[in-house]
Amino acid sequence: MAAVIEISGLRKTYRSMRRGVRLALDGFDMAVEAGEVHGFLGPNGSGKTTTLRTLLGLVRPDAGQLVLFGREVPTALPQMIDRVGAIVESPQFFANFSGRRTLRLLATTGGLPDARVDEVLEQVGLRDRADDRVKAYSLGMKQRLAVASALLKAPELLILDEPANGLDPAGIREMRDLMRGLADSGVTVLVSSHILAEIELICDAVTIISRGRRVVAGPVADVLSRFDKGEFRVRVFDHVRAAGIIAESGLPVTVHDDHFVVGDLADPAWITETLAAHQLWVAELTPLTPDLESVFLQLTGTVPEPGKRHQVDDSVLPPAPRRPDADENELTVTAAEPEVTP
Amino acid sequence: MNRPTVNLVRAELHRLLARRFTQVVFVLMLAAFGITFATTVASTHTPTRAELVAAEQAADLQREYLRTAIVQCEERRAEALRTGNARFAEDCRSLDPNRVRLEDFLDGVFVFGESAGDLVYFLAAFLALFGLLVGASYVGAELTSGGMTNLLLWRPRREVVLGTKLGTLLGTVGAISVASIVAYVGGFWLLAEAAGLPGNLDAQFWTQLGLLCLRAWLLALVFTTLGFCLATLGRHTAAALGVFAAYLVLWEIGARIVLNVIRWPRAETLMFSNYVGAWLAKRITVYDLCALDGCAPYQLTLWHAAGVFAVLLALIAGAAFVSFRRRDMS
Ligand SMILES: Nc1ncnc2c1ncn2[C@@H]1O[C@H](COP(=O)(O)OP(=O)(O)OP(=O)(O)O)[C@@H](O)[C@H]1O
Ligand SMILES: [Mg+2]
Numbered sequence: 001m002a003a004v005i006e007i008s009g010l011r012k013t014y015r016s017m018r019r020g021v022r023l024a025l026d027g028f029d030m031a032v033e034a035g036e037v038h039g040f041l042g043p044n045g046s047g048k049t050t051t052l053r054t055l056l057g058l059v060r061p062d063a064g065q066l067v068l069f070g071r072e073v074p075t076a077l078p079q080m081i082d083r084v085g086a087i088v089e090s091p092q093f094f095a096n097f098s099g100r101r102t103l104r105l106l107a108t109t110g111g112l113p114d115a116r117v118d119e120v121l122e123q124v125g126l127r128d129r130a131d132d133r134v135k136a137y138s139l140g141m142k143q144r145l146a147v148a149s150a151l152l153k154a155p156e157l158l159i160l161d162e163p164a165n166g167l168d169p170a171g172i173r174e175m176r177d178l179m180r181g182l183a184d185s186g187v188t189v190l191v192s193s194h195i196l197a198e199i200e201l202i203c204d205a206v207t208i209i210s211r212g213r214r215v216v217a218g219p220v221a222d223v224l225s226r227f228d229k230g231e232f233r234v235r236v237f238d239h240v241r242a243a244g245i246i247a248e249s250g251l252p253v254t255v256h257d258d259h260f261v262v263g264d265l266a267d268p269a270w271i272t273e274t275l276a277a278h279q280l281w282v283a284e285l286t287p288l289t290p291d292l293e294s295v296f297l298q299l300t301g302t303v304p305e306p307g308k309r310h311q312v313d314d315s316v317l318p319p320a321p322r323r324p325d326a327d328e329n330e331l332t333v334t335a336a337e338p339e340v341t342p
Numbered sequence: 343m344n345r346p347t348v349n350l351v352r353a354e355l356h357r358l359l360a361r362r363f364t365q366v367v368f369v370l371m372l373a374a375f376g377i378t379f380a381t382t383v384a385s386t387h388t389p390t391r392a393e394l395v396a397a398e399q400a401a402d403l404q405r406e407y408l409r410t411a412i413v414q415c416e417e418r419r420a421e422a423l424r425t426g427n428a429r430f431a432e433d434c435r436s437l438d439p440n441r442v443r444l445e446d447f448l449d450g451v452f453v454f455g456e457s458a459g460d461l462v463y464f465l466a467a468f469l470a471l472f473g474l475l476v477g478a479s480y481v482g483a484e485l486t487s488g489g490m491t492n493l494l495l496w497r498p499r500r501e502v503v504l505g506t507k508l509g510t511l512l513g514t515v516g517a518i519s520v521a522s523i524v525a526y527v528g529g530f531w532l533l534a535e536a537a538g539l540p541g542n543l544d545a546q547f548w549t550q551l552g553l554l555c556l557r558a559w560l561l562a563l564v565f566t567t568l569g570f571c572l573a574t575l576g577r578h579t580a581a582a583l584g585v586f587a588a589y590l591v592l593w594e595i596g597a598r599i600v601l602n603v604i605r606w607p608r609a610e611t612l613m614f615s616n617y618v619g620a621w622l623a624k625r626i627t628v629y630d631l632c633a634l635d636g637c638a639p640y641q642l643t644l645w646h647a648a649g650v651f652a653v654l655l656a657l658i659a660g661a662a663f664v665s666f667r668r669r670d671m672s
Contacts, residue, residue, distance in 0.1 A: 014670070057498045058491060058671040077498045086495050092488030096362060108353040109496050111346060149492065 002070070004157055004188045005032040005055065009321075010064035012050055012212075024050040026212040027321050028064070032190050032205075037183045039199040039220070040192040041292075042209035043300050043315045048192045049089050051209070052161050056086055068157075082110070085155030087146040090165055095135035099126055099145050102134060106149055120148040125174065139166035147175070158182060160191045164198060176202050200292040210300045213318040220292065227290045227298070232268055234275075235259045235284035242280045246271065261288065347506065350497060354510040357489075363479045368518070371472045375526055378464065382530070386452035386538045397447035404447075408439040445539055454534030455541020458527065458551055465526050466558030466622055473515045473566030474586065480511055481570050482579025491671045500667050508570055508659075515566045516559070523555050557621055557644070564651050571655075571662035589614070602630070608640070614650070621647035 012025040025047045032038040042048050053059040055066055057074040066073045068080050093102045103117040121130045124144040134142065143166045150158060160179075164172050172195070179189050180202055193199050199206065200220060207217040216223055235258065236242045243260040247253040252263040262271065272282050297303040301316035358364060389397070415434035422432070445453040481504075484490040490503075497503050534540045572582035594615055601609035610616050610628040620626045620642040629639045 053671070056495060058494060060668065060670060074498070081496065081498050084495075088491070088495075091492055093492070094357075094487060094489055097360065101360075105353050105356060106492070106496060108349055108356070109493065111349045153496075 002034050003031050004034045004069060006067040008065050011062045012054060013062055024212055028212055029214050029321060030207045034188050035186055036204040037179055037189045037202050039203035039206035040190060041206055041296055043302050045312045046209045047212040048209060049161055052088055052159055082153060083156040085150035085153045086159035087150045088161045091146045093134045096133060098131045098133055100130040103148060103152060106152055110153060116152060120151045124148045140168055140171055143167055157188045162192055164193055164195055196293040196296055208299055210315045211317045215299045215318050224290055227295050229263050230265045231261055231263045231288040232265050233259050233261050233286045233288055234271060236275060236280050236282050242275050245278055350506045351510050354507055358480055358510060358514055364476050367472055367475050371468050374468055379529055382452055385450060387450060388537050389448050389451050393448060397444050400447040401442050401444050404442045405439040408437050412437040445541055452534055452538035453541040454531050455543050455547060461530055462554050462558055463622055466561050469519050469562035470565040473562045474569035477511055477566040477569030478573040478582035479579045481507060482573040485577045494671060501663055504663060504666050511570055512563055512566060516563060519559050519562045561621060567655055571658045574662040574666055616642055617647040617650045620644055
């Protein structure tokens with residue numbers, strides 16, 4: 001598959017007179033393949049929005065290369081922009097205009113027919129409120145309008161920065177179906193979000209960023225399996241005795257109140273068989289595959305600890321990437337590999 | 343213009359005209375014109391036969407008086423020149439009996455030919471203020487509301503976007519100004535015809551008035567551009583209005599006092615307001631405080647003003663476009 005977005009070595013420092021310089025991106029890399037839904041994850045202030053702004057020509061990078069549809073941006077951005085629909089960090093619309101008028105103006109700007117406006121209004125569920133003023137919209141309705149504005153161009157690449165912000169459960173679900181549907185029809189979707197369960201459900205691949213550097217990137221399944229230690233939860237009547245029997249074989253075992261966990265297990269049938277031989281009947285045998293949330297927390301070093309309050313810039317600082325970059329398609333883990341406890 | 347530009351202009355025009363602020367300022371400007379017009383209507387009447395006859399007689403008397411006065415004046419002047427006292431030589435031109443007009447002896451009668459110039463000055467001030475406010479708020483609101491960022495996601499060429507905005511703005515303010523000037527001057531002319539006196543409306547009068555209106559129109563566009571570019575530079579409507587207010591208070595008032603105290607030579611050439619005056623009046627004479635010590639007053643012409651406007655606009659507009667091209671949008 002061809003890459004729709006290729007970012008390498010992106011650096012951005014914000015300079016302001018009062019607060020001095022702030023390094024937002026520090027040699028960041030990312031690749032998004034055509035037709036996939038790509039999740040862009042990272043703690044607050046890790047540089048997601050800055051990356052998307054740079055890609056869209058809103059922010060000037062200090063260094064690095066950005067390639068969109070095979071052409072370098074921002075130089076070629078004017079030729080590419082019709083193929084890209086985007087929302088960046090809850091866009092603000094003119095409060096006195098109605099939703100329909102807001103979109104009509106954008107459609108006029110882009111030379112699109114007004115009929116397209118009605119289509120996207122319907123698509124995001126704002127059809128019946130389209131003539132209300134934006135200032136009378138709820139947070140989620142504004143967000144829906146933003147999504148509508150991004151869909152207006154019928155883009156080949158859709159960039160969504162926290163689209164679920166403020167959406168109700170039904171809205172989140174519809175958002176998910178929308179993204180999936182678009183991806184199935186060939187649209188590439190790059191979505192940043194903090195709702196990891198959501199990302200895990202819809203994304204084909206993810207990139208995790210921490211303090212302006214890439215921590216991990218690759219297909220969701222690969223990222224997760226990378227942290228899969230073959231652990232299983234076992235429930236059985238006398239679980240302490242059972243744990244002892246399993247531990248004799250040399251496998252790592254941790255005993256909990258009413259169950260035990262065994263690691264490094266290739267074939268779970270072996271547990272049933274071994275315990276049955278001791279007249280112990282297994283009541284539950286569950287694989288403990290890590291979820292995206294635990295992987296995320298581990299990789300970014302933001303696992304909540306009792307009594308400790310994480311501050312926004314406390315996340316992991318991944319080592320500076322090596323240049324030139326190795327194989328792009330391979331699963332890349334830049335961070336020192338931490339332990340995953342599900 | 344190609345199709346995308348037309349689309350952008352259409353969208354911008356829509357945005358500008360739909361802005362509440364634009365509409366409010368426009369209505370306020372119309373109200374100001376309306377009040378001026380209404381007070382003039384209230385204080386004028388068509389002179390009666392008797393009034394005209396009386397005024398004619400008064401004017402004749404005055405002409406009679408001036409004819410003798412000017413002869414005496416010329417004699418004194420010749421005498422002064424002969425004895426080498428050129429400094430005391432009087433200027434007798436102001437006693438010209440041909441300058442006495444009937445209108446000067448009519449009370450409560452609006453005479454278009456006499457008042458048109460002053461009325462256009464007033465109009466020019468309002469149009470300039472209108473342009474400044476609308477220009478600043480138009481781009482300022484877009485920059486602070488995120489509307490500009492949304493637009494750049496559709497049109498990434500920033501200089502084109504900003505240029506189109508400025509162009510649309512100037513076109514709109516220009517058109518509104520033309521309409522205002524025509525309605526305003528036309529309104530007062532009709533008023534004079536209906537309930538007053540037109541005065542001496544020869545070709546020269548109309549030429550001068552036309553040129554004055556043209557200068558008032560250009561002045562409105564200068565202020566519009568200044569407001570737009572200052573708000574772009576400062577990223578806020580208030581930036582433009584603040585700079586303008588600060589300039590008036592700190593420079594036109596504060597610095598003028600200081601410069602006069604330290605006897606800065608030709609301090610008045612540093613005041614923008616003088617150029618605005620010179621632009622409209624074609625020529626103004628200004629005096630520095632040192633004039634008391636014998637410095638000669640000097641003149642500022644509309645060409646000085648044109649030069650100052652051009653340099654100022656080039657600097658501020660250049661800075662606005664360069665800064666807008668390079669800045670990070672959030
Ligand atoms: N306009 C700005 N001026 C100065 N610093 C900025 C600016 N915008 C962002 N930053 C800084 O750059 C860093 C990255 O910010 P960014 O908005 O890209 O984070 P993010 O990953 O989108 O976070 P979030 O999840 O909270 O949206 C932060 O430290 C932030 O403080
Ligand atoms: Mg963000």
